[in-house]
Each structure stands twice: as structure tokens, then as C-alpha cells.
Amino acid sequence: MTPYEKTLKWIKDNTVEFEDSAYLTISNVENHPYPEIMGYMIPTLQKCGEFSLAEKYKNWLLKNKNVDKFWGLFGKSYLFDTAQVYYGLSQFDIDLTDVEHYIINHVNNDGTFKMQYADNIPNDVNILSVSRLPESKYKNIKDLVRNRIQKTDLNNYKKYMLHFYAYIIEGCIELGMKDEALKLYRNLNCKITAYQDVDWNCWVSVAQISKCLFMLNEDINNAKNYVELLIKNQNINGSFYGCNKGGNYKQDQEISWVSKYFVDAYLMYIKTFFYNWNASQSSPDFDRLQFIINNKKDGKLLDYGCGKGRFIEALEEHFYEIYGCELEGNNLTYCKNRFKNIYSCDMLGNVHNMSEKFDTIIVNEVFEHIQNHDIVLKSLKQMLTDDGILIILDKDFNSFDSTIKQPFEDLSISSFTYKIKQIFSNVTFHKINNNFIGWVANDRK
Structure with missing residues (x-):
């Protein structure tokens, strides 16, 4: 299992499920629900394709408001907690006007916030509360906060725990205040310990800062290093x-909010890798080409994750129409300038602005990078004609030098074969050559 898969499993294992709702516990020790975390976990789960679990969190939050109809721990509502629940619920078609009014009613005319926390928590964590309101409806309120931040001495935040400091950075990013967010980050001088005068790390802070750097598209090498530091310190579960x-x-507790920010940063880590990656332009090897030709169905082909289109070019004479899709980045730009029928896609199997059905779909050296095998397999199946063929080719990591693997690359032959068989009626596994393996799947009767 990849680090991502392990963390997603931990989230599910620490979720208490009911028939149509569920809640996430604070930690493995404190097993009561934490509305704030569930709220901002919802968009993360949706990015992972875990729509059913996100829906259950939503249902639980709607059923379990405080007496005043808002959210916070142990019956007391807080602005920050309520705003993070709002962030999660806003991913659904729900009227949240009353929650929006609760949030804006906590903003003073000078852009400060009414609700005060303990002395060790800066009140400006609530920048991340206001930032989540829709700009079209509440620009005037958000501008109050923006104007006040521009007049604030940002060095004043350095005395606080990095966990809270990072919330302020994230809020500034969401408000479109990149210069202020960068200044806050640079004030740290790349010191990501829990406080500036200690030598220990708060792991959620590391994940938060990594995520913020990816959002800013700044200091990407450190953003990657922070993800890799987290992977090294991840528990086996x-x-x-x-x-x-x-x-x-909370040194001895497995806490849920680290998992949320780790997943966010980890997914950005993978996306950044592919955005800047330049795929090979060399001709594909004969064995893989022949494997595709021997197992294809004549007609229309989709190359899912087409890189720089070398398989598109090599297979043009074998199909009457070829399509390709790739993640946003260098490879997609290259292919769009060279081939027709090229589309952008995501890592959940969605091809944007395309409604075609295909006789053959090939997926070459892609599943080793994907974190959501089941979801992508189901999406690809929906794009096939009734008797269409899915052809998957990938590295045999039993043969390849394991030192060239990225941290997110993993493909167990037995478990992946099992996953395909859960979705397709007919599945065969093949050893293509010393370096590559393949699967052919269809629903033919």
C-alpha cells in the first residue's frame, strides 16, 4: 500500500458509521466526533473519490448541530469550527445562508474578528473562516479582512504554534493575498518546527506548510521534502x-487532522511531479506494441495517460480514430500541439469535456502512479463500448530496480488483478517481457 492508501484506510478505520451517516473521531484515543475536522475533510474525501463517505459526514453534521444551530466541540459553537463545517457542506447543494450570516456577523468593521480564543491561539486563524465564503456574495466582508491584513505586522504571528500560523497562511492564499502568504512563509526562514524556539515537529504543521507551498507554487523542492519527511514518520497503520x-x-495520539492535511499535500505532491514531468518521446518497444495489437478491438482508441503521444503515433494505422488524454502540464501541452482529439483528465479517471465511447482503451505505465485504482477502473469501464477492451500495461516492479520508484508508485500484481476482477467479467494477466506486465479486461459474454 502507498502512504496515501494507508492514511485513507486509517481515516475509514477511525470513522464511526451508521446507516446513512458517519463521524470521524478526534483520534485513536479520543473517540468522540470532531465537527471542524469532518467539515474540512469532506472536500479531501471528494478529491479521493470517496463520495459516499463524504456524503455520510455531511448527513451527520446536519443532524448534529449545537443548540444555536452551529458547530463546535462539546456543545459550544465557534467561528472557526462552524466555518470549516460550512466549507464541507458547501460542496453540496444546500442552503447555508444562516451559516454564512453567522460567519459574517463575527467580522468587525475594521476587519478583525469578534470571537476570541485562548492566548495561545491567534484570533486570525479566522482568516481561514472568511476566506471560504463565496466572493460573489461577500466581497465587501472579505475586503475588510484583506485591508486589515495589509496593515498588520505579520511578524507578530511568529510566536504562535506553526499549526495556527499555517492556517493564517492558507487563509491569505484563499483570499488571493499571495504576497502576504509568501511573506508569512519566508518569515519562518524554512524552520518548520512546532514553535520557532523548539526543535520538535508538529506533524500537521509540516503537512499544512507543504500544502501551502504547493498552492503558492513556491519553494516546491521544500514542499516535496516536507511530504517525504511525513512519509518517513508515518505509522505503519x-x-x-x-x-x-x-x-x-498529542505525542502519543494518532490525530485525524494530520491525516487530512497529509492527503491534501500528498495529492499535490503527485500532481506537481506530473505537471513538470517530460514523458519519453522514444518509440515504444515492440513487445508492448504487439501486445496491444494482438488484444485490441478494431475501431476507436483512447490512450489514457498518453504522455507525449508516442503510442498514439505508433498505433495510428491500426485504429480509424485515436484519442488521448493527459494531466495538465508539459505533456498535455505538447500533445495538443501535435495531435488532434487530445483532452485533459484527472487522476480519478475523468476525461474533461468528452463523451465518447471507445472500442479499446489502453493505459500504459499509469496505474503504478494512481492512488484510486477502483475508482479509475470503474470510470474507464463506463467509457468502453459494451464489448470494448481495456488493455493495461505497466512495469514489473519485481524486475525493475526498486530505487527508481517514486514514493507514490506501487502496483502489487495479485491485489491489482483482484481489483480488476471485481469490475470486469473477463480478466487475463500476461508477462509481456522481462520488464513489463499487462492485463486484458472486458465484459464479453
Whole structure:
């Protein structure tokens, strides 16, 4: 399992499910629900394709409001908690006007916030509360906060825990205040310990700063390094403690909000890798081409994850129409300039602005990078004609040098074969050559 898969499994294992709702526990020790975390976990789950679980969190939150109809721990409503629940619920078609009014009623005319926290929590974490309101409806309120931030001495935040400091950076990014967010980050001088005067890490802070750097598209090497630091400190069950040894932030608890920010940063880590990746332009090897030709169905072909289109070019004479799709980045730009019928796609199997059905879909050296095999397989199946063929080709990691693997690359032959068989009626596995393996799947009767 990849680090991502382990963390997603931990989230599910620490979710208490009912018939049509569910809640996520604070940690493996504190097993009561945490509305704030569930709220901002919902968009993360949706990015992972976990729509059913996101829906259950939504249902639980709607059924379990405080007496005043808002959210917070132990019956007391807070602005930040309510705003994060709002962020999750806003992913659905729900009238949240009353929640929006609750949020804006906590903003003073000078752009500060009415609700005060303990002395160790900066009130400006609520920048991330206001930032989540729709700009079209509440630009005037958001402008109050923007104008006030521009007049604030950003160095004043450095005394606070990095966890809260990172919320402020994220809020500034969402408000479109990139310069202020960058200044806040640079004030740290790349020191990502829990506080500036200690030498221990709060793991959620590391994940948050990594995510913010990816959002800013700045200091990407450090953003990647922070993800890899988290992977090294991930527990075997996919969880993270609050901090490393020597720290005093839930050191012995597996806490849920680290998992949320780790998944966010991890997905951005993969996306950045492919955005800047230049796929090979060399001609594909004979064995893989012959494998496709021997197993294809004549007609229309989709190359899912087409790289720079070398298989499109090599297979043109074998299909009357060829389509390709690729993630946003260098390879997609290259293909669009060279071939017709090229579309953008995501890592959940969605091809944007395309409604075609295909006789053959090929997926070459893609599933080793994908974190959601089941979801992508189902999406690809929906794009096939009734008797269409799915042809998957990938590296045999039993043969390849394991040191060239990226942290997110993983493909177990037995478990992946099992997954395909859960979705397709007919599945065969093939050893193509010393370096590559393949699967052919269809629903033919």
C-alpha cells in the first residue's frame, strides 16, 4: 500500500458509521466526533473519490448541530469550527445562508474578528473562516479582512504554534493575498518546527506548510521534502502522531487532522511531479506494441495517460480514430500541439469535456502512479463500448530496480488483478517481457 492508501484506510478505520451517516473521531484515543475536522475533510474525501463517505459526514453534521444551530466541540459553537463545517457542506447543494450570516456577523468593521480564543491561539486563524465564503456574495466582508491584513505586522504571528500560523497562511492564499502568504512563509526562514524556539515537529504543521507551498507554487523542492519527511514518520497503520519525540502536542495520539492535511499535500505532491514531468518521446518497444495489437478491438482508441503521444503515433494505422488524454502540464501541452482529439483528465479517471465511447482503451505505465485504482477502473469501464477492451500495461516492479520508484508508485500484481476482477467479467494477466506486465479486461459474454 502507498502512504496515501494507508492514511485513507486509517481515516475509514477511525470513522464511526451508521446507516446513512458517519463521524470521524478526534483520534485513536479520543473517540468522540470532531465537527471542524469532518467539515474540512469532506472536500479531501471528494478529491479521493470517496463520495459516499463524504456524503455520510455531511448527513451527520446536519443532524448534529449545537443548540444555536452551529458547530463546535462539546456543545459550544465557534467561528472557526462552524466555518470549516460550512466549507464541507458547501460542496453540496444546500442552503447555508444562516451559516454564512453567522460567519459574517463575527467580522468587525475594521476587519478583525469578534470571537476570541485562548492566548495561545491567534484570533486570525479566522482568516481561514472568511476566506471560504463565496466572493460573489461577500466581497465587501472579505475586503475588510484583506485591508486589515495589509496593515498588520505579520511578524507578530511568529510566536504562535506553526499549526495556527499555517492556517493564517492558507487563509491569505484563499483570499488571493499571495504576497502576504509568501511573506508569512519566508518569515519562518524554512524552520518548520512546532514553535520557532523548539526543535520538535508538529506533524500537521509540516503537512499544512507543504500544502501551502504547493498552492503558492513556491519553494516546491521544500514542499516535496516536507511530504517525504511525513512519509518517513508515518505509522505503519497510516496514521501520524501529533508530534515527534520530545514534543508536547498529542505525542502519543494518532490525530485525524494530520491525516487530512497529509492527503491534501500528498495529492499535490503527485500532481506537481506530473505537471513538470517530460514523458519519453522514444518509440515504444515492440513487445508492448504487439501486445496491444494482438488484444485490441478494431475501431476507436483512447490512450489514457498518453504522455507525449508516442503510442498514439505508433498505433495510428491500426485504429480509424485515436484519442488521448493527459494531466495538465508539459505533456498535455505538447500533445495538443501535435495531435488532434487530445483532452485533459484527472487522476480519478475523468476525461474533461468528452463523451465518447471507445472500442479499446489502453493505459500504459499509469496505474503504478494512481492512488484510486477502483475508482479509475470503474470510470474507464463506463467509457468502453459494451464489448470494448481495456488493455493495461505497466512495469514489473519485481524486475525493475526498486530505487527508481517514486514514493507514490506501487502496483502489487495479485491485489491489482483482484481489483480488476471485481469490475470486469473477463480478466487475463500476461508477462509481456522481462520488464513489463499487462492485463486484458472486458465484459464479453
